[in-house]
Amino acid sequence: MTRLRLKYAPFYHTFSGQLGARVVMDGRELVMLASNDYLGLTRHPKVIEAGKRALDTWGASTTGARLANGSRAYHTELEARLAAFLGKEACHVSAAGYLSCMSAVQSFAQRDDLIISDKNCHSSLMAGVGLTQARKERFSHNNMADLAEILAYEKAFTPKMIVFEGVYSMEGHIAPVPDILKACEGHDCFFVMDDSHGFGVLGRGGRGTAEHHGVAGKVDLICGSLSKALSSTGGFVAGSTALIDYLRTHSKQTIFSAALSPVQAACAMAALDLLETEPEHLQRLWANTRRYRELLASLKLDTWGSETPAIPIVLGSKERTYMFWQKLKDNGVFAVMSIAPAVPPGKDLVRTAISAAHTDADFEIIANALAVASGRR
Ligand SMILES: Cc1ncc(COP(=O)(O)O)c(C=O)c1O
Numbered sequence: 001m002t003r004l005r006l007k008y009a010p011f012y013h014t015f016s017g018q019l020g021a022r023v024v025m026d027g028r029e030l031v032m033l034a035s036n037d038y039l040g041l042t043r044h045p046k047v048i049e050a051g052k053r054a055l056d057t058w059g060a061s062t063t064g065a066r067l068a069n070g071s072r073a074y075h076t077e078l079e080a081r082l083a084a085f086l087g088k089e090a091c092h093v094s095a096a097g098y099l100s101c102m103s104a105v106q107s108f109a110q111r112d113d114l115i116i117s118d119k120n121c122h123s124s125l126m127a128g129v130g131l132t133q134a135r136k137e138r139f140s141h142n143n144m145a146d147l148a149e150i151l152a153y154e155k156a157f158t159p160k161m162i163v164f165e166g167v168y169s170m171e172g173h174i175a176p177v178p179d180i181l182k183a184c185e186g187h188d189c190f191f192v193m194d195d196s197h198g199f200g201v202l203g204r205g206g207r208g209t210a211e212h213h214g215v216a217g218k219v220d221l222i223c224g225s226l227s228k229a230l231s232s233t234g235g236f237v238a239g240s241t242a243l244i245d246y247l248r249t250h251s252k253q254t255i256f257s258a259a260l261s262p263v264q265a266a267c268a269m270a271a272l273d274l275l276e277t278e279p280e281h282l283q284r285l286w287a288n289t290r291r292y293r294e295l296l297a298s299l300k301l302d303t304w305g306s307e308t309p310a311i312p313i314v315l316g317s318k319e320r321t322y323m324f325w326q327k328l329k330d331n332g333v334f335a336v337m338s339i340a341p342a343v344p345p346g347k348d349l350v351r352t353a354i355s356a357a358h359t360d361a362d363f364e365i366i367a368n369a370l371a372v373a374s375g376r377r
Pocket of ligand 1: 101122194227
């Protein structure tokens, strides 16, 4: 461990309580600016009630994988709801977004294929890429010229998988999906998009990044996590019926791992209901995001061009990042830091994410902490 990491100990803190966007650490209340509770639904009464009912009805766990001991009605119901919401024929849910995203890649690439992924893809996608025997190439983040150059050197008929995120979790950037599709025209490409941070956030009614761009039907597989806007845990892969059937019989992450628990499925489904019936959560998320962005701009902080509620504060060196993070904490705000090599050199950052649950009182604390951390107070 580095000297700075030992001194500041920025990771694996334990909170003794959590309510709304506040957590309690060492007896102090902090505003949570590091989680991905975009719609602020983790404490919504309907979500809590649904979780309790599922526990009463189904018990605590599935205690096994679906291939072996069967799916439950709540799995298939949630899958049908997610598929319909995303405009896909079918969906498969699993116990973690990490497993879902890994399986969306690993299950569909073979030895003679070529996988081309964005350099900033999430670890779950890269873990899937790493487990295949396909050839691998990476294009510079959101850089279409680079993607086109890689494609230009490949035989048009080589099967290619293009792997990218809808919204990049660290950077808050939106993938230029129509440009990706255009660059790939005529190159026999299969598209896998991880929309963990676009789902529930972008597009009509929160239908995600593909819908935001009007290309929902063109991305073959959309995978993601239930732990962000849907305030649960678990993951999903959505696509055509044929693809999802294939995934169910080929994904090691599904065949050999216990299924999504009843409580988590029920909470995700209740959150999806709310997304469809109570538009105010999404509206408040974006109102809060605009307000937060104005605050960051007034402090002249570098947000790496983030376009979404996931907003990094780029500080450029690990020393500055550690100190900024500590000052936020000292002044009542909990965020998370990321330093090179987890981010590109010079992009060391404190990653923040805004939620519909952040209140006026939270914003006052955030504004003060940011002003102190950036040396303006
Ligand atoms: C882009 C992205 N993909 C996948 C995951 C994994 O999701 P989960 O936390 O549900 O395993 C995450 C969560 O950190 C993520 O940010």
